[in-house]
Amino acid sequence: MMMTKHVTIIITKKDKRMVIISKSPEETLAVGKRIGAKCKPGTVISLRGSLGAGKTVIAKGVAEALGITEAIVSPTFTLIQEYQGAKLRMYHMDLYRLSGTDEFEMIGGEEMLYGKAVTLIEWSEKIQEMLPKTTVYVNLDIKPDQDRVITIEGMEL
Numbered sequence: 001m002m003m004t005k006h007v008t009i010i011i012t013k014k015d016k017r018m019v020i021i022s023k024s025p026e027e028t029l030a031v032g033k034r035i036g037a038k039c040k041p042g043t044v045i046s047l048r049g050s051l052g053a054g055k056t057v058i059a060k061g062v063a064e065a066l067g068i069t070e071a072i073v074s075p076t077f078t079l080i081q082e083y084q085g086a087k088l089r090m091y092h093m094d095l096y097r098l099s100g101t102d103e104f105e106m107i108g109g110e111e112m113l114y115g116k117a118v119t120l121i122e123w124s125e126k127i128q129e130m131l132p133k134t135t136v137y138v139n140l141d142i143k144p145d146q147d148r149v150i151t152i153e154g155m156e157l
């Protein structure tokens with residue numbers, strides 16, 4: 001398990017969004033932990049951002065907050081990884097290699113979105129129309145200096 005160093009994150013509220021500048025993987029992990037602390041049964045989180053933006057780092061933070069002790073591995077080839085937390089189950093999806101919504105239905109993905117687990121989805125653009133209305137959106141943008149601009153919609157930290 002990745003341990004969180006003590007870091008301070010500054011959260012700014014802009015319209016209905018929370019904006020955070022992350023200067024390191026540790027800070028992004030801390031943001032993930034904050035998100036994880038707010039998750040409830042059925043929370044679905046769409047993680048958006050380019051390759052290497054830090055989506056999986058956020059997932060690791062959420063997992064830590066949910067009390068998952070197992071290491072979080074990128075589920076690129078399996079599409080979906082399942083973890084059991086202290087109270088909640090967590091699904092971590094990486095749909096980069098998903099062919100389309102048909103394949104998602106075939107592997108039982110849609111039921112997972114409407115169950116009691118917390119679901120994190122990387123590359124959820126592939127199943128945009130299947131996402132619940134209550135989906136939380138977390139966007140990560142890589143700035144030229146490598147800092148990350150993290151924008152959260154649909155959840156208050």
Ligand SMILES: Nc1ncnc2c1ncn2[C@@H]1O[C@H](COP(=O)(O)OP(=O)(O)OP(=O)(O)O)[C@@H](O)[C@H]1O
Nearest residue numbers: 022023024025028050051052053054055056057148
């Ligand atoms: N501020 C930062 N926040 C998060 N990651 C950072 C930051 N600065 C540098 N990094 C590095 O960027 C990489 C992010 O990797 P990660 O696997 O989380 O990306 P990803 O968005 O899941 O990519 P992919 O689309 O390939 O799954 C890590 O190697 C991490 O160390």
Ligand SMILES: [Mg+2]
Nearest residue numbers: 055056074122
């Ligand atoms: Mg990833």
